[in-house]
Amino acid sequence: MSTTPAPVPSTREAVIIGGNRIPFSRAGKKYVRTSNQDMFTAALEGLVARFGLQGERLGEVVGGAVLKHSKNFNLIRESVLGSSLSPTTPAYDVQQACATGLEAAIAVTNKIKLGQIESAIAGGTDTVSDAPIVVSDRLRAALLDANHAKTTGAKIKALLQVRPKDLAPATPSTGEPRTHLSMGEHQAITTAKWGITREAQDEIAYNSHQNLARAWEAGFFDDLVTPFKGLTRDDNLRPDTSPEKLAKLKPAFGMKLPDTATMTAGNSTPLTDGASAVLFASRAWAEERELPILAKFVDAETAAVDFVHGHEGLLMAPVAAVPRLLARNGLTLDDIDFFEIHEAFASTVLTTLAAWEDEEYCRTELGLDGAFGKVDRSKLNVNGSSLAAGHPFAATGGRIIATAAKLVAAKAAETGQPARALISVCAAGGLGAVALVESV
Amino acid sequence: MTELAGLPKLGRLFTKGVAGSAGKRPRGEVRLPEVSYRVARVDTAGEAAHLAAYQELLGEPSSDVLPAGFLHVLAFPLATAVMVRGDFPLPLLGMVHLRNVARVLRPVRLGETVEVRAWAQDARAHRRGVQVDLVAEVLVDGDLAYQGVSTYLAKGFRAPDGAAPADESPREEWTAPLPTARWKLGSGTGRAYGAVSGDQNPIHTSNLGAKAFGFPRAIAHGMYTAARALAEVGPARRGEAYEWTVEFFRPVLLPSTVDVAIRNAADLVPAGSAGSAGSAGGNEPAGGFVYDGWRSGKGTRHFRGTIRPL
Numbered sequence: 038m039s040t041t042p043a044p045v046p047s048t049r050e051a052v053i054i055g056g057n058r059i060p061f062s063r064a065g066k067k068y069v070r071t072s073n074q075d076m077f078t079a080a081l082e083g084l085v086a087r088f089g090l091q092g093e094r095l096g097e098v099v100g101g102a103v104l105k106h107s108k109n110f111n112l113i114r115e116s117v118l119g120s121s122l123s124p125t126t127p128a129y130d131v132q133q134a135c136a137t138g139l140e141a142a143i144a145v146t147n148k149i150k151l152g153q154i155e156s157a158i159a160g161g162t163d164t165v166s167d168a169p170i171v172v173s174d175r176l177r178a179a180l181l182d183a184n185h186a187k188t189t190g191a192k193i194k195a196l197l198q199v200r201p202k203d204l205a206p207a208t209p210s211t212g213e214p215r216t217h218l219s220m221g222e223h224q225a226i227t228t229a230k231w232g233i234t235r236e237a238q239d240e241i242a243y244n245s246h247q248n249l250a251r252a253w254e255a256g257f258f259d260d261l262v263t264p265f266k267g268l269t270r271d272d273n274l275r276p277d278t279s280p281e282k283l284a285k286l287k288p289a290f291g292m293k294l295p296d297t298a299t300m301t302a303g304n305s306t307p308l309t310d311g312a313s314a315v316l317f318a319s320r321a322w323a324e325e326r327e328l329p330i331l332a333k334f335v336d337a338e339t340a341a342v343d344f345v346h347g348h349e350g351l352l353m354a355p356v357a358a359v360p361r362l363l364a365r366n367g368l369t370l371d372d373i374d375f376f377e378i379h380e381a382f383a384s385t386v387l388t389t390l391a392a393w394e395d396e397e398y399c400r401t402e403l404g405l406d407g408a409f410g411k412v413d414r415s416k417l418n419v420n421g422s423s424l425a426a427g428h429p430f431a432a433t434g435g436r437i438i439a440t441a442a443k444l445v446a447a448k449a450a451e452t453g454q455p456a457r458a459l460i461s462v463c464a465a466g467g468l469g470a471v472a473l474v475e476s477v
Numbered sequence: 478m479t480e481l482a483g484l485p486k487l488g489r490l491f492t493k494g495v496a497g498s499a500g501k502r503p504r505g506e507v508r509l510p511e512v513s514y515r516v517a518r519v520d521t522a523g524e525a526a527h528l529a530a531y532q533e534l535l536g537e538p539s540s541d542v543l544p545a546g547f548l549h550v551l552a553f554p555l556a557t558a559v560m561v562r563g564d565f566p567l568p569l570l571g572m573v574h575l576r577n578v579a580r581v582l583r584p585v586r587l588g589e590t591v592e593v594r595a596w597a598q599d600a601r602a603h604r605r606g607v608q609v610d611l612v613a614e615v616l617v618d619g620d621l622a623y624q625g626v627s628t629y630l631a632k633g634f635r636a637p638d639g640a641a642p643a644d645e646s647p648r649e650e651w652t653a654p655l656p657t658a659r660w661k662l663g664s665g666t667g668r669a670y671g672a673v674s675g676d677q678n679p680i681h682t683s684n685l686g687a688k689a690f691g692f693p694r695a696i697a698h699g700m701y702t703a704a705r706a707l708a709e710v711g712p713a714r715r716g717e718a719y720e721w722t723v724e725f726f727r728p729v730l731l732p733s734t735v736d737v738a739i740r741n742a743a744d745l746v747p748a749g750s751a752g753s754a755g756s757a758g759g760n761e762p763a764g765g766f767v768y769d770g771w772r773s774g775k776g777t778r779h780f781r782g783t784i785r786p787l
Contacts, residue, residue, distance in 0.1 A: 215658070215709070216657060216658035216659070217658055217659050217660060217661065218656070218657075218658060218659045222659065226655045226656065226657075229655060230655065292774065293656075293659075293734075293736065293773045293774035294655065294656075295652070295653060295655075344657075345657065345658075345709075345739075346657055346739055346740050346741050346744070346766065347655065347656075347657035347738060347739075347740050347744070348740075348741060348744050
């Protein structure tokens with residue numbers, strides 16, 4: 038493992054102007070029969086309206102959805118065409134499971150830094166309520182055979198292969214293709230390995246709801262969210278939840294493991310619908326239009342872990358990505374003012390922090406000289422995260438970037454000192470994406 | 478060595494095996510027939526559809542290299558032909574598959590013409606009867622490419638005088654590790670693998686058939702579970718030449734959820750002394766992968782094996 042970071046070539050800055058999302062809604066509630074395209078277009082239009090981008094040709098719009106029907110092959114481009122941006126704005130789709138939104142931001146900011154584009158929007162959308170349903174493999178094979186058959190007789194013969202049980206549809210699941218374990222079960226294994234307690238997880242969940250509720254009350258999201266379909270706030274938010282209420286919930290994952298199950302519906306994120314978008318640009322482009330500059334999107338790193346054979350937990354890739362990112366930028370955990378660690382599960386946050394504090398782990402797995410360090414809990418997800426807001430997979434990156442940019446801007450304005458936020462998002466497939474956002 | 482013109486049809490062998498099983502009862506010591514079957518030329522070119530069906534069911538990637546599990550299936554009719562002979566003293570039905578050790582010494586590709594051999598050897602004592610090895614070999618251009626040794630138990634039979642005594646040492650203590658995968662095996666699992674492997678033994682394909690042999694429901698083929706583990710490790714990690722072992726414990730009653738831990742041997746805490754390489758039990762192999770299977774949420778151990786590049 039190489040420990041010497043490569044020198045970062047100097048490029049120009051990519052700045053964050055602002056973000057917009059629709060309120061996140063628990064699956065099967067407000068956004069039933071609302072498509073990914075509907076939601077992303079709504080998030081996009083809110084952003085366009087906020088910064089007066091009507092008719093503007095942007096450098097690029099990039100985003101994606103994790104649960105996407107093949108008919109939405111150009112989901113983001115179609116959303117652009119349905120928005121009031123100039124139809125000459127190019128777009129493309131990306132997909133990296135829960136890291137989709139953050140990966141989209143990494144892609145567009147790199148282009149801005151290289152001078153290939155001046156402005157861009159990155160984001161994502163996901164719906165569980167309107168998720169595509171897939172036919173069984175046997176039915177699909179029969180339909181394809183029938184489609185390829187040349188004669189009516191051959192078509193009928195192909196269709197006669199279909200058996201009644203083949204008609205059962207396959208709904209999308211959060212199961213890993215190679216292990217057939219759901220994400221929750223995978224995290225339950227990691228949780229058991231690290232001995233994370235139920236109380237510690239419930240505390241993370243409680244704080245998430247408290248912090249998000251406080252941020253809503255304080256008007257933090259007034260310029261980050263556009264109401265949609267009659268919803269003005271994230272409807273998963275439970276300001277009245279308490280440690281006692283959370284402690285009463287039955288375990289939802291890890292019941293088949295030898296260890297006591299600790300993960301509940303309360304300390305795991307619910308399935309959610311929603312969309313988000315963030316506006317990035319070169320400093321010159323923003324200044325020319327007299328648009329506010331909240332922060333710089335400084336740098337990013339992705340990582341992956343070998344979870345298939347249990348060497349590492351499914352959601353632990355950010356643990357490896359963050360030390361590489363900080364080393365490259367000459368920073369340590371102490372230089373970070375805000376930690377935005379995506380709460381896929383409360384225990385994901387806790388196993389991440391535990392790994393960084395573990396000397397042996399950091400030496401053998403991360404190739405560091407000792408423990409990476411301790412995260413100051415008072416800087417962790419200060420305005421709430423996915424446990425309270427919900428987690429529409431591809432939309433989470435955009436939610437976090439906009440929050441982080443606003444937080445560092447406010448802190449820098451208050452102290453007169455530069456402020457930094459670290460963003461960490463874990464994803465299916467043993468993937469992780471992390472990024473560094475800094476005040477201007 | 479008895480030459481056969483081609484691989485026999487399994488369906489016919491099973492009919493013979495079922496009919497013959499009733500007559501094979503324990504009497505006197507077990508004497509194996511001194512016979513070895515050989516098919517000099519088996520053209521694998523015709524196996525393309527069979528291979529594709531096997532790969533799809535077990536999760537092997539699409540490839541022209543025949544996985545060890547497929548070579549086991551390919552040679553299985555010849556081994557079965559040995560077992561259904563009138564002078565083979567043990568009944569085809571009711572024998573218990575205890576373990577399997579297979580080695581791929583060089584890759585066998587679809588389209589190659591291969592030689593297949595099978596024989597029975599080494600009848601020896603088991604605490605519940607007699608165990609016997611069925612050996613199957615696949616050769617390409619006269620060179621050994623694959624060897625599989627399947628060990629079966631025939632309960633109540635008596636080992637030949639002078640054979641090694643039964644291993645009476647108590648089974649090692651075992652607690653389930655954390656799983657790396659979870660397999661949901663439906664009630665049709667036995668029929669699906671039966672269709673691909675040709676092993677239509679009724680204990681796997683029907684609940685009624687299983688009841689006749691004392692099982693409450695149909696049981697999964699042990700080789701299905703072992704072949705899935707082999708597929709999961711995959712060609713990139715097992716290499717061109719590899720050893721694949723499995724030891725079976727309690728059968729998997731269908732339908733069932735099986736928790737599986739397929740782990741890099743290097744990640745396992747060394748158990749006491751440095752182990753001898755490759756054994757299906759106790760000691761850990763030097764490299765490769767170790768896999769364990771047990772009933773999800775219970776301590777019922779189903780299987781354990783190793784996959785190791787050679």
